[in-house]
Amino acid sequence: MPRIDTPRSEIVSKLEGLHLFHFDGAPCAQRVRFALGEKGLARGREEKFDSVTSSSVQGEPNHWVSRLVSLVRKDHMTTTYAQIHPNMVVPALVHDGKLYLESMDIIEYLDETFGGTPLISKDPELRVATMKRVEQAKELHRSIRFVTFHWGLGRLAMLNSRERSQLAKLAQQGSDGENLVSFYNGYSNKTIPESIYLDHLTKLYEAFCELNTELKDGRKFLMSDGLSIADAFWSMKILRLIECGYPVQAHHPELYAWYQRIYQRPSFQNEVMGKNRLSNRIFRSKAGIENLLGIGLKQALTKVAA
Ligand SMILES: N[C@@H](CCC(=O)N[C@@H](CS)C(=O)NCC(=O)O)C(=O)O
Incomplete structure (x- = not known):
């Protein structure tokens, strides 16, 4: 509930x-x-x-x-x-x-x-499996943060010391359940070692390999032929990583084909892309140049991909 x-x-x-x-x-x-x-x-x-x-x-x-x-x-x-x-x-x-x-x-x-497309199955077994996939996606959100800040947002996302004190003050009054304070301190001071970023990239890579294998049985969406909350969670990870230069199609072809099915849905085009199109294009271009220069996520992936 x-x-x-x-x-x-x-x-x-x-x-x-x-x-x-x-x-x-x-x-x-x-x-x-x-x-x-x-x-x-x-x-x-x-x-x-x-x-x-x-x-x-x-x-x-x-x-x-x-x-x-x-x-x-x-x-x-x-x-x-x-x-x-x-x-x-x-x-x-x-x-x-x-x-x-x-x-x-x-x-x-x-x-x-609300009505519309059901996103959580009434079938108890499928429901449990779906929510397990969602929990996995939720846990990997931390990895998305590390990877997309490091290879996508770069300096743009760093906080100056005044902003970090403001964040720490608010976190004391609230709950800082997403550990923003320690993340931003390490990120902005550049004290997070490269190996940590690579570990997070490895976690994402391994999860995508797992999903790619599951999709080989021909199912239309992640859990079955019906769309679910799991598709909503995982497709946004792919969208973000493509913006950061992750060559999804080359490493995970079935996953990429699944992502295309989601991407084409009106809800994705209107509600997800909608006003996000320009920044999506800018990030993809930046990542494309970094990959061409040999300093992008594409090259980092060669260190983690088996
Ligand atoms: N577990 C939360 C995570 C929310 C979260 O981390 N949101 C990110 C955007 S995807 C955010 O607002 N980050 C602020 C920041 O990084 O400064 C949820 O799923 O709603």
Whole structure:
């Protein structure tokens, strides 16, 4: 049963209908937007993430209100957002004044509450297997962070000392459940050894090899011929890694073909790519150049791929 979180923020209880706190380029938010799209709920108007004017708090039938929390401007490291999400990460969903955190719990909630494509099977065995795959994806999110920061975001994602003290202060008041403080200290001071990044890349590579093997039996999606929450989780990892220059097709052809099936779905095109297209193109070009120069993720992979 998805958890309802108790917010410290007064914004939450004021919101009517569906409001999603998210960022276009964040995989954790992308999977929730994908699920919303599969449920027939489209992106509606844009509001400032902290706006509580009488018009901004209103819901929109069959749509969700978009409240962008910019990870570039560091909106997520403000007191206002930390009172909505104590871990200072996106996404956070509010439905009629109730707060839902954790992308897995949010998608479970959407699946129980709205029609459209079912994302969690009613068959007990398939359900258990699906949630196991989702848990595996959840655990590997840490690896996605290390790999995509190192080979994708680079200096852009480093925090200066003022930003790091602000983060540490907010983490003390909240919960820092995603260990942002230690990650950003190591990342910004460049004290994380290359071997750690390579270990995380190895973990992802091995998981993709495993999925690639499973897909060889001809199933359309990860768990069966039906789309599921597992597809929502894993496809966003692939999207992000392709942006960082991971040659998915060359290393995992079945997985790449599966990803293409997901990529072509209207929910992916509209809700995931939508406003993410330009940054997707910029990151892919940057990664393409680094791979050409021999300093990219493609070359790093040759060290981990058996
Ligand atoms: N377990 C959380 C993870 C959320 C998470 O880590 N979100 C990332 C974006 S994918 C974020 O907001 N990161 C902020 C940062 O790295 O500064 C979930 O699945 O909702």
